[in-house]
Amino acid sequence: MSSLKKFIANKLYPLALYVPKQKSIPEKMIDIPTAWKGLELIIEDILIHFNIGRESCIEFGVEFGYSSVVFSNYFQKVKGVDIFIGDEHTEHKGDHFEQTKKSLEQFKNIELFKSDYQDWIKQDDQQYDFAHVDIVHNYKETYECGFWAAKHSKCCIFHDTESFPSVKRAVYDIAKNTGKKAYNYPFHNGLGIIV
Numbered sequence: 001m002s003s004l005k006k007f008i009a010n011k012l013y014p015l016a017l018y019v020p021k022q023k024s025i026p027e028k029m030i031d032i033p034t035a036w037k038g039l040e041l042i043i044e045d046i047l048i049h050f051n052i053g054r055e056s057c058i059e060f061g062v063e064f065g066y067s068s069v070v071f072s073n074y075f076q077k078v079k080g081v082d083i084f085i086g087d088e089h090t091e092h093k094g095d096h097f098e099q100t101k102k103s104l105e106q107f108k109n110i111e112l113f114k115s116d117y118q119d120w121i122k123q124d125d126q127q128y129d130f131a132h133v134d135i136v137h138n139y140k141e142t143y144e145c146g147f148w149a150a151k152h153s154k155c156c157i158f159h160d161t162e163s164f165p166s167v168k169r170a171v172y173d174i175a176k177n178t179g180k181k182a183y184n185y186p187f188h189n190g191l192g193i194i195v
């Protein structure tokens with residue numbers, strides 16, 4: 001995103017700055033190219049800062065599993081939901097469900113589901129400790145999936161608040177409409193945090 005667009009997004013959708021107290025490297029990681037790299041260092045800090053439970057995590061937007069593996073370090077159970085065919089913003093297009101399943105099989109606490117978030121949220125009424133939204137970066141989809149995720153978790157994070165103004169806007173609106181508080185960590189493409 002250009003710096004002018006970033007400036008405008010910050011003015012229109014102001015979010016409190018998240019400043020991690022300490023960074024830690026998760027024990028288990030996988031070495032794959034991803035725009036998520038760098039954020040693994042602040043996940044434990046977020047969990048400690050907001051006193052988040054360590055039982056359950058749900059992720060929308062797994063792709064090749066980088067973020068899922070990061071979460072598998074901190075939660076007893078991680079569910080990963082994805083259509084596994086990519087979207088208009090991903091580089092990789094085409095079915096990568098079997099490939100992702102194979103490379104994550106050693107992480108026994110991750111369960112993958114090939115599903116559109118729209119179908120998933122109609123049938124799941126569980127509450128989770130933590131949620132992550134990193135699907136197609138349009139406002140409508142991020143708002144719809146993120147609203148459900150914020151309502152069904154104590155803490156919900158959103159990737160790409162800096163690279164996509166539509167994601168920042170969705171985070172701002174979800175926090176407003178759920179009565180929760182939103183933060184932004186403006187590095188590694190940006191991470192929105194709703195608690």
Ligand SMILES: C[S@@+](CC[C@H](N)C(=O)[O-])C[C@H]1O[C@@H](n2cnc3c(N)ncnc32)[C@H](O)[C@@H]1O
Pocket residue numbers: 034035036060061062063064065066067068081082083084085086087090115116117118134135136141
């Ligand atoms: C940016 S990638 C996720 C990157 C991943 N979190 C990582 O750590 O590298 C976005 C993923 O969202 C998925 N996706 C897009 N639209 C979706 C939808 N409507 N429901 C579920 N998954 C979707 C795509 O298939 C793609 O794998």
